[in-house]
Amino acid sequence: MSEDTLRDTVASLMGRARADLTELVSFRSVADAKIAPPEECAKAAQWVIDKFTEAGLRDVQGSPTPDGSLAVHGHAPGPAGSPTVLLYAHYDVQPPLGDDAWATPVWELTEKDGRWYGRGAADCKGNIVMHLTALRALRQVYGEFPCTVKLICEGSEEQGTGGLEEFVPPNADLLRADAILVVDTGNFAQGVPTLTTTLRGMTAVDVTLTALGSAMHSGMFGGPAPDPVAGLIMMLASLHDERGNTTIDGLNATQRWNGVDYPEAQFRVDANVLDGVELMGEGSVADRLWARPTATVLGIDIPPVIGSTAAVQASTAARVSVRVPPGTNARQARDALIAHLRARVPWGLRCEFADAGTGEPFIGSLNGPAFDAMKAALEDAYGRPLATAGQGGSIPLCGVFAETFPDAEIMLLGVEEPKCLIHAPNESVNPAEIEHTALAEALFLKRYAESR
Known part of the structure; x- marks a missing residue:
């Protein structure tokens, strides 16, 4: 089967991806009992268990973490001698910050101007659906996964209570992998394939x-x-x-920042800076934001x-x-x-x-067989060169991964981009980002396996 078949298959699965995201967004999975009933997170966790089981993973289950959240994990063995890739995302979401501030229903996936709106549509339920789409496409085209695939899906990332961070070290054998895809970031701009290489x-x-x-x-x-x-x-x-x-x-x-430039005019739009208000600090926007x-x-x-x-x-x-x-x-x-x-x-x-x-801050992989395979996969999926960017936010779990699995290549990517308005009212995702990133992940898994 050619990779063009894989591309066509991912495109054909986008209707199912929308149906998946509609179901997943409907769960009010804010990991704070003062805001949403805990059973909403439990429902979301069970949904993840069921869907990834259907997608071909084995022993998918939820394990309690020290903060009380459920970490969903599972695996699918690949051919003998193939590498192991760990896929990460989280199913909990930020609070909606007031229904009145939303132009569409918070917990109902709604299409508007070509985008899909709803809390978690991008951060990070859209990334979960992206994983599912990539895995389904691989099985549909090749009948199996080209390498061993592991999943870890977090239930309290947005609360920062560290449940998964404490879960990882004592469960290292469960999650050990040659490459780890932390899929909770996204592209520098819509349609620009991007790896996040540093986290503050x-x-x-x-x-x-x-x-x-x-x-x-x-x-x-x-x-x-x-x-x-x-x-x-x-x-x-x-x-x-x-x-x-x-x-x-x-x-x-x-x-100083040496990666992609962040034009001031674009930053002003992305950050919703009012006309006439100056930015803080001196140096380039990228210097101030990432370095x-x-x-x-x-x-x-x-x-x-x-x-x-x-x-x-x-x-x-x-x-x-x-x-x-x-x-x-x-x-x-x-x-x-x-x-x-x-x-x-x-x-x-x-x-x-x-x-x-x-x-602590974090630096992702910038070389190695997994990086090379991912760079090529992203560029082929999007049809343009890879960009590397920093992220001003912090993901402490990345540091835990790096300490627990020092030999693993760790890469950060995802379906998010500035127009998604993550953590704010009117969060949305561009379905094209789900499609292209799913294709990139599928291509990566195939090519990374072949490179070993």
């Missing part, structure tokens, strides 16, 4: 300032009474200079404007996150952030810090 790590700390035994009337005591809100604002302002560059003592913020540390204030505990009173607050708190590029240790960045803020506490305010999470 992250660290976050909570800082609490306390000055008074209770809030006090600002008319009677404001002025000499130490104001922790004003003090916190001063401390947070020190994290950036007047141009918006991150300025944390001890962290280098001058690195340098960046500080972000994620939240502040102070009274909201509506309902506020004329009072000096007794205490206040903020959560500060720092994204760190490869080459910077996330734990050292956390220590530098704490030292930077502690050195700027004004007026002797009482200051406490608490760790709010840390994940």
Whole structure:
């Protein structure tokens, strides 16, 4: 059978892919019992078990992880001596962030202007459907898989509670592979085949300032009474200079990105930057986004404007996150952030810090037989050269994979692209991205097996 037959077969399966995604999106699988019933995640996990069993995998089952989520895993043995490839995705999704902000029903896959809308349509249920489409096409064309295929599908990735990260090391033999496809990223732009080669790590700390035994009337005591809100604002302002560059003592913020360029005009559109508002920092967008540390204030505990009173607050708190590029240790960045803020506490305010999470940066495979096969497969599936990009987000699981399987080639790809609006209202996926990425994965599995 020719590879043209494989291409035609993937195209013929897109109707089934839409039906699959319609079912999968209907599960409100937010891995937070305060937002969605836990049985919704259980239904999604069972759906994954059933569909991958139908697609030809064996012993597909859900195993509990330390955070209570189910990790779905299974395998299909390939010919003797063939390599093993582990396929990753996750079936949990972000909260919808309010039904009123959506132009289509949140949990109902809806076609509009050629795109498929619904929470999880891209991140990451579209990637699950892509895996299914690739595997079905291979079996339909060749009758079997060309190599050993393993699956691991996570149920709490969006919550960041680390269930699968803790599951992997003690279950290394279950998941061991020569190549690992972490399918939870996507293309730099629609129709541009892309491997994500770096991930920024992250660290976050909570800082609490306390000055008074209770809030006090600002008319009677404001002025000499130490104001922790004003003090916190001063401390947070020190994290950036007047141009918006991150300025944390001890962290280098001058690195350069050598991969694909990210035009400022495109970034402004992708990031929904309002007309007339300038971007923060200096250097190229790619430098700032993928190669340098960046500080972000994620939240502040102070009274909201509506309902506020004329009072000096007794205490206040903020959560500060720092994204760190490869080459910077996330734990050292956390220590530098704490030292930077502690050195700027004004007026002797009482200051406490608490760790709010840390994940190390990651560099994916850039050479080897799996990389060569994937590069060729993506270029043939899309009909244009491969791009390599960084990602500002963090996937701590990649570091766990790298530590547990140091000899494996690890590559990041997927159906997502900027127009998908992942993590935001009106998430969508372009079905062409599912089709092309499924073809690339099928071609990769065949060619990687042949190269060994």
